[in-house]
Amino acid sequence: MIDRVGTPLFEGGDWNFELIRRIYDAVEDIALNEMKLDVYPNQIEVITAEQMLDAYSSTGMPLFYKHWSFGKQFLANEMMYRKGMRGLAYELVINSDPCISYIMEENTAMMQTLVIAHAAFGHNHFFKSNYLFKQWTDAEGILDYLEFAKAYIMNCEERYGQQAVERLLDAAHALMHQGVHRYPRAKVRDLKAEAAREAERHAHQESIYNVLWTTLPIEEKEEPTAADYRRQALNLPQENILYFLEKSAPNLAAWEREILRIIRLIAQYFYPQMQTKVMNEGAATYCHYRIMTRLHEKGQITDGAFMEFLQSHTNVTQQPMFDSGHYGGFNPYALGFGMMQDISRICTDPTSEDRSWFPDIAGSGDPDEVMKHIWANYRDESFIGQFLSPHLIRSLKLFKLGDQEKESALSVDAIHNERGYREIRRTLARQYDIGWLEPDIQIVDVDMAGDRHLILEHKVTNGIILAAEDADQVLQHLANLWGYGVRMNEVEAENGKVLKEHRAEPRTSDN
Known part of the structure; x- marks a missing residue:
């Protein structure tokens, strides 16, 4: 038995700002x-249900430019909320410095405690420590940049017309998922400047030429073509389509290029979150469970408040079965928290099976340090691929089914x-691989001195085409931005066989 000598922070569900402190x-x-x-550092904001709906519509950002799609999403969410068909998140947290956590004024005192533990400390630690967020996001600068972006787009609407800006945003939003750098890339170079640099390099080679080298055998190499030089100068192939348009689209005005830059930088900001949903929610849920349990042990929350917490926690971490009406895939809270709890068990009370599968952490006795190392250095795919244990596989009753197009029946491929x-x-880890979740579409060529048609290639995985x-609608947006024709070939990744071709020609605002 635990002697709870502390004084409860609250009795009942009412709260005020002093209690929040x-x-x-x-x-x-x-x-x-x-x-x-x-x-x-944390910044806690109390908002209403309507403000939470508004935050939903603008991807949770406190400062955002205006666009019709945000209003459409707000109305859809509000209608479902008012009809009782959808609940609202109890919190919303922004990866920024300071870290902004929104808590709803309708929450009970217990729920405010849970939310602060979950968002202001669980998510906050993950944002600050994980390598993807360190590599791709600027927590200190994001709020200032959003303020600049909002003001810049509003100014463009006044100067160039709301319709022109809206068309540009529609196209940029359609290409947002193809507007991120997945790997560090060299900058796209100016063709004229590159040609001048090539002439300088050639002159340098001529100046150091020595006839003695002609007596050595020379391996014959295929001479680069003009197309090779062009692709090299344009840094092709290029997976970041918005970046390429911003730098190389021939007909875009300076303000249009800046808006494309705004959209792609915002897309880049959200890129780590796409790859860490299970880990991020799992870490925050693990933290709030540890903190709430400790508060109860210290007597700072009552038995009644702790029971209320357990009910909410259980609802969040519940995994619906595949044949239930609520099934929508793996619940990231359930899978993430389940794996964190299992890792803690392996560290403190391992079985012989655990020692065989996880020799580096089994019996280490310090689950918190192991957990922090994992949170800092993994993403969903690698996390699941390395730390999903046989014990948890059995607990979740996981197995693998084979569903082949040419076969009339399913097969059980793994037990x-x-x-x-x-x-x-x-197999489960592969389901969280960003390379499988997002199509591999790249710009592979464009003849800047010829017809200026833009050529893209989609490398098809597992025979799944777009x-x-x-695909045709997005390609139309791309053609409108590029200003010339666009062609995209869908090819098999293994052999380059063309499976399907898409084409689009640019349209003016009048047609």
Whole structure:
């Protein structure tokens, strides 16, 4: 039995701002002094349900430019909320410095405690420590940049017309998922400047020429063609389509290029979140569970408040079965929290199986340090691929089904044995691979001195081609931005065989 000698922070569900301060201080003490979390300074904002709906519509950002799609999303969410068909998140957190956490005024005191533990410390630590967020996001500068972006787009609407700006935003939004750098790339160079540099290099080679070298055998190499030089100068192939348009589209005005830059930088900001949904929610849920349990042990929340917490926590981490009406794939809270709890078990109370599968962490006795190392250095794919255990596979009743197009029946390809565990883990991890989630579409060529047609290539994985109607609509937006014709070939990744071709010609605002 635990002797709970502390005084409860609250009784009942009512709260005020002074209580929020006391709750924050109690949560902070456990998070920083006991769990040793490393967080940005926190900024807690209390908002209404309507403000939460508004935040939903603008991807959760506190400062955002205006666009008709945000209003459409707001109305759809509001209608479903008012009809009781959808609930609202209890919190919303922004990866910024300071880290902004929104808490709803309708929440009970217990829920405000849970939200602060989950968002202001769980998510906050993950944002600050994970390598993807360090590599791709600027927590200190994002709020200032959003303020600039909002003002810039509003100014463009006044100067060039709301319709022109809206058309540009429509096209940029359609290409947003193809507007990120997945790997560091060299800058696209100016063709004339590149030609001048090539002449300088050639002159340098002539100046150091020595006839003695002609007596050595020379390996014959295929001479680069004009197309090779052009692709090299344009840094092709290029997976970041918005970046290429911003730098190379012939007919865009300076303000249009700046708006494309705004959209792609915002897309880049969200890129790490696409790859860490399971880990991010799992880490935040693990933190709030540890903190709320510790508050209860210290007597700072009552038994009634702790029961209320457990009910909410259980609802969030529930995994609907495949044959239930609520099934929508793997619940990231359930999978992430389940894996964090399982790793903690492996660190403190491992079985012989755990020691065989996880020799580096089994029995280490310090789950918090192991967890922080994982949060800092993995993304969903690698996290699942390395730390999903046979014990959790059995608990979740996972197995692998084969569904081949040419076969009339399903096949069971992996069960609960040594080989099956590895195959299940590998297959599930692949479902979170960004290379499988997002189509591999790249600009491969453009003849800047000829017809200026833009040529793209989609490398098809597992024979899955793009939905024709959606692909044609997005390609039309691309042609409008480029100003000339666009062609996209869908090819098999293995052999380059063309499976389908899409074409689009630019349209003016009048047709």
